[in-house]
Amino acid sequence: xxxxxVNGLSKHFGSFKAVDDITFxxxxxxxxxxxxxxxxxxxxxxxxxxxxxxxxxxxATVAGYDVNxxxxxxxxxxxxxxxxxSLYEDLTVAExxxxxxxxxxxxxxxxxEKLLEMEPASLKSLVGSLPLGWKQKVSFATAMLHDPAIVxxxxxxxxxxxxxxxxxxxxxxxxxxxxVTLFVxxxxxxxxxxxxxxxxxxxxxIAAIGTPAELKSNLNAAxxxxxxVKLARGGVRS
Amino acid sequence: MTLTTAIRVDAISKSYGDVAALKNISLDVxxxxxxxxxxxDGAGKTSLIRILTSLLLPDSGTATVLGLDVVRExxxxxxxxxxxxxxxxxxxxxxxxxxxEFFGAVxxxxxxxxxxxxxxxxxxxxxxxxxxxxxxxxxxxxxxxLCCALIHQPEILxxxxxxxxxxxxxxxxxxxxxxxxxxxxxTILVSTPYxxxxxxxxxxxxxKSGKILAVDQPGNxxxxxxKPLWSLKSVNRHALLKSLDGMDGVxxxxxFGETVHVxxxxxxxxxxxxxxxxxxxxxPGIEDVFMELSR
Numbered sequence: 001x002x003x004x005x006v007n008g009l010s011k012h013f014g015s016f017k018a019v020d021d022i023t024f025x026x027x028x029x030x031x032x033x034x035x036x037x038x039x040x041x042x043x044x045x046x047x048x049x050x051x052x053x054x055x056x057x058x059x060a061t062v063a064g065y066d067v068n069x070x071x072x073x074x075x076x077x078x079x080x081x082x083x084x085x086s087l088y089e090d091l092t093v094a095e096x097x098x099x100x101x102x103x104x105x106x107x108x109x110x111x112x113e114k115l116l117e118m119e120p121a122s123l124k125s126l127v128g129s130l131p132l133g134w135k136q137k138v139s140f141a142t143a144m145l146h147d148p149a150i151v152x153x154x155x156x157x158x159x160x161x162x163x164x165x166x167x168x169x170x171x172x173x174x175x176x177x178x179x180v181t182l183f184v185x186x187x188x189x190x191x192x193x194x195x196x197x198x199x200x201x202x203x204x205x206i207a208a209i210g211t212p213a214e215l216k217s218n219l220n221a222a223x224x225x226x227x228x229v230k231l232a233r234g235g236v237r238s
Numbered sequence: 239m240t241l242t243t244a245i246r247v248d249a250i251s252k253s254y255g256d257v258a259a260l261k262n263i264s265l266d267v268x269x270x271x272x273x274x275x276x277x278x279d280g281a282g283k284t285s286l287i288r289i290l291t292s293l294l295l296p297d298s299g300t301a302t303v304l305g306l307d308v309v310r311e312x313x314x315x316x317x318x319x320x321x322x323x324x325x326x327x328x329x330x331x332x333x334x335x336x337x338x339e340f341f342g343a344v345x346x347x348x349x350x351x352x353x354x355x356x357x358x359x360x361x362x363x364x365x366x367x368x369x370x371x372x373x374x375x376x377x378x379x380x381x382x383x384l385c386c387a388l389i390h391q392p393e394i395l396x397x398x399x400x401x402x403x404x405x406x407x408x409x410x411x412x413x414x415x416x417x418x419x420x421x422x423x424x425t426i427l428v429s430t431p432y433x434x435x436x437x438x439x440x441x442x443x444x445x446k447s448g449k450i451l452a453v454d455q456p457g458n459x460x461x462x463x464x465k466p467l468w469s470l471k472s473v474n475r476h477a478l479l480k481s482l483d484g485m486d487g488v489x490x491x492x493x494f495g496e497t498v499h500v501x502x503x504x505x506x507x508x509x510x511x512x513x514x515x516x517x518x519x520x521x522p523g524i525e526d527v528f529m530e531l532s533r
Contacts, residue, residue, distance in 0.1 A: 163532065
């Protein structure tokens, strides 16, 4: 079953084709890696799929809703986590969970239950005072509060130490096993290997899509690092 | 101190309130070398660089750069180093050319004086020289920041996470540039959270939670890994990880791309692995060593 279907999706800014006619599907429970050089169009594509930006042409459904016509329904069914912004640094963990729970329409009772599931020691700490690894855990838990069908993760592990990075991927595997679909961008090529399938964007288009093993074999590359360099070197934007 | 030491850090500590950012750090950086501070966010890399560039006072300990004390002789020192901070620090509403001219004027230099030094970087952004810095791509901003850090022809360059958030191709190009500057005699201290970039340095210091875990040449780091290491590969990596979890004699088991790196206790052997598992003996890499030392 596909939970994301993208068909000829484009976004132009003036004469600049930020996203240029992309088509792909993502299945339920898949960990889908979305890679590309800076400026390749990943962020623009993600903003369209999360209902934050209207496409110039083409269409996409996410969790069964059309991103152009029903962006608010899309937003209610997805979670979003970004390295740059997810939580309010000057609120405590409990306050953040309560705030986001309220925004997602959880009842007080449901919010209380979610708080009980979290590390008790962290609840009264200001988010700004937590180590990065903790922030990232809280941020993911917050993105999961409303049991979304799909979670979009934009460079979730940037700057995190290698052990915490691997623990975070274990969490992602657990959620994928439960049927949650994970749409992930990363600059760490070893993490690209952890994805079920990968789409690689170059100059606004999808230059390759497949399992890590397929991409390596098609491009005659020993590692995902080599796949990335071979494809991205073909691009003119940077 | 000898003339061959460009940076000497002696027992530096720094706290912010209750948070100890640097805990009794000491290290030497050789003149003309490319030295890497490798570690995740919160390791203390930025605090150390800010102390060495006289922007932050240590609570205790001393440090010299080019033989000058970073606290007492900061005025002289500031003329002689270049600094590229982690966050983009240029004027967004000035063009490339105006930013370079501005930083040149502040340091009593200009484009023509420094041209030999910055040419390698500048030619890559020259076609856009009238574009405002705020409208540049990440890779171009980074190159402009490097030009501005070099405009007064410094003897030593500090770069705080210049490649964070930058894609793999641009990162490689940036390190190629750093290598050329080093070969021309510039001493460079650079910080990065990317373990693979350690291989581009002459010497690296692993940092975590305000401490230095080890200092060595990247090629020697494997000596700090205490046990034999194996690379295991199975079609079903999940089953493989599960079988390793709780297996007797497993010292550590971490996913590495499509493989799992496993260290065994002395005299132990594998048992009960998925039948298709391929086992290869490997040398520990930079990330293996970092994880082992930070356990």
